Amino acid sequence: MANSYFQFKQFRVEQDKCAMKVCTDSCLFGAVVEAGNANRILDIGTGTGLLSLMVAQRTTATIDAVEINPEAATQASENFALSPWTNRLHLHPVSLQEFAKENQQNYDVILSNPPFFLASLKSGNAAKDSAKHTGDLFFEDILAFAQKHLTQQGKLYILLPPAEALHFAELATDHRLYLTETIEVYTYINGQCIRHIQTYSFVKSASSTISKLHIREANKTTYTSEFSELLKDYYLHL
Template identity: 65%
Template structure:
């Protein structure tokens, strides 16, 4: 069966029960976020557990994860248990809204690759709709949670398409969270920008820093030096 798992250098992502499989932009996101100094990390909408596992690999942090989908909960739990960092990974099988009612923990890093298509048409696949649309996990819920549970100097990271990223940035200001850095992710040199990796803090910046990452060279086949360097600790091919 195709796509039953994705093998990284230090862990495996079993994904046959999940609607959303491992994808390149999620790997970029997981490798980009700063977690080395973090003591506690939260992954909102963990899916297969990919981002939580990437954070655990390059930090000594306790990494917690929230997931609403029953099939993804089973898959993430398996991936956590089979990883080298099982003792530092904890899954909460519930919606963020429910988790927020009882959580008293503070996090140095909160990250999320949330449901994001605000205006696009939904598919006939209910699981994919839950994973890709904001109907079940609203941006406001992420912001309310971060405002309350992010440490003073903590960072909130989001992976979103450009349009939704602009929308989130506007909403964030009302919660005293400010966009300080954006990594624009392009399919290839001269290609299309497909995602923004956004960094938010409680300290506003005079002007947010914008950087660019091209996944492939202009030929559309060869990985760029920057992409290779970013994913070197994870991808078997590098």
């Protein structure tokens, strides 16, 4: 049974109300996102609020977080309130579509770990299905919002499984957003690629960069030095 909370060095994420718990690839995503110069950041589908809290720790940005699930939104709001950055974190308990109708802000960074299993069977757990499947939040909605509200020099960051990442990249070009970088995340050295961390911008380059990042060494137990370096400011035991 998962813990009811995940303790980081500077904040705690309570997660008993959320179907999707804190996981390693989400933590890695939160650490990889480059947001140091951002004035305003949007976290789409914030869940527990993990990604917002991670970027809040290392920036001075104002962060808006959108979450459609009422229980997850309540949990994220509570996690924000207990953090050292509560005055910069703003939870919006609505769908992205509803948020888009009222939003007047532009964002230097938009990030999302969205629902992603396009073709897989649903589990029967409504909360988990909403969090993991493109039922309530579609890729097209994220891209349409970014096309309208991402600053000209801004970046869109997405965490997806490999197949869904390729599909997202195909859709993005229709919204004038171009893939500039892909980090392939592997469970361990010589292991399986489980996620792509993608970076998009309005600037079209001749080619996008691709790199690999391994969570654990080949022994499947020890964190790699690269992973440890990224998470050392967050994980208690690094």
